Amino acid sequence: MARLALRALAILAGTIFVASSGIFFLIHLSGDPTYGFLPVNTSPEIRESVRDRLGLDQPLVTQYVMFLRDAFTLDFGYSWSLRQPAAEAVLRVFPATLQLALIGTVSAVVVGVVLGVITSARRSGPLEWVLSATTLVGLAIPGFWLGTLLILLFAVELGWFPSSGSAGLRSMVLPIIALTLHPASMIARLVRANMRDVESTMYIRTARAKGLPARAVQWRHMLPNAVLPAVAYVGLHAAGLIGGAIVIESVFAWPGVGRMALQAALERDMPVIHAFVVLSAVMVTMVNILVDLTAMAIDPRLRSSQVMSHAT
Incomplete structure (x- = not known):
């Protein structure tokens, strides 16, 4: 039973790592994420302020490490479109x-x-x-x-x-x-x-x-x-x-x-x-x-x- 539990935990950790990495790079390859929830005519100053508040102005490697940390601590941040914590919204x-x-x-x-x-x-x-x-x-x-x-x-x-x-x-x-x-x-x-x-x-x-x-x-x-x-x-x-x-x-x-x-x-x-x-x-x-x-x-x-x- 212990062997089965350890194997399941290893599979879970690997799955979270691979899935989180895939999501991170796919979203960033598709362009600036702020264009998904901010109006097209948003001024560059407001867009940059939102990027700064969400941590999108950080280097890509820093964002990636923080993204993986959030995955394993189940802290996914604030939903951009729902205006509430993402984990709370999904669990609801x-x-x-x-x-x-x-x-x-x-x-x-x-x-x-x-x-x-x-x-x-x-x-x-x-x-x-x-x-x-x-x-x-x-x-x-x-x-x-x-x-x-x-x-x-x-x-x-x-x-x-x-x-x-x-x-x-x-x-x-x-x-x-x-x-x-x-x-x-x-x-x-x-x-x-x-x-x-x-x-x-x-x-x-x-x-x-x-x-x-x-x-x-x-x-x-x-x-x-x-x-x-x-x-x-x-x-x-x-x-x-x-x-x-x-x-x-x-x-x-x-x-x-x-x-x-x-x-x-x-x-x-x-x-x-x-x-x-x-x-x-x-x-x-x-x-x-x-x-x-x-x-x-x-x-x-x-x-x-x-x-x-x-x-x-």
Whole structure:
């Protein structure tokens, strides 16, 4: 466990360093950041005064060192566009994004696993064809396009759900569907492929020879061995979930950190962008730790390998 924690901290520190460096140089290569939030006709004196107050008049190396220091101390400064501390602004809307991401991830895992088990057991027939076609469509449709279609059909035409905002559970249905369809489709196909691979192993044949019910064989014996690639995919998808949240929150006007980050990028609000990236790195690292712990809980062999590697 200690080895896993140290590895996670090292990955987190490296991620913060690389991401912060990338943000710093990209923003400065794009020109004077003050042009992102000050009017074009601002006088040179006022612009220079703002640059001096924000520390933008310092040498580039000094700004870079201060930028990295702020990243590791979680002090991101004052938001140029929101007129408040950047960390406070991001943390204020982060629960809305976390709520959407957690429900979307759990929904994707549940739906994907169930569809994967069903399609692995039904090798032919209309149900298997429909479910397979659905997963292919889910992998092919971009999230923003799916979100637009959902709004047009269920919000504009049918009026079943609101098209924007976060007023109650009904307003979460369409964003969660748009955020869930792609990962659920991928998990379903991973589970189905691995279920069919596990099906031919000797211990599954033995379980069936003992007269165990088909459902018991599928859910108790096959699934724990077939679900590990899907669990690993959840960890890999965590970073993509952040990018997906930016798109989905923009489509549905969801008041989350993704929408704020997009607006900050358009206005070149470096403190908010910096806070968003560091917070995202922390969240992705925590998700991957949970994924590793889940994988070790499912497969005892992974726990044994951790113990052996620690012993050596």
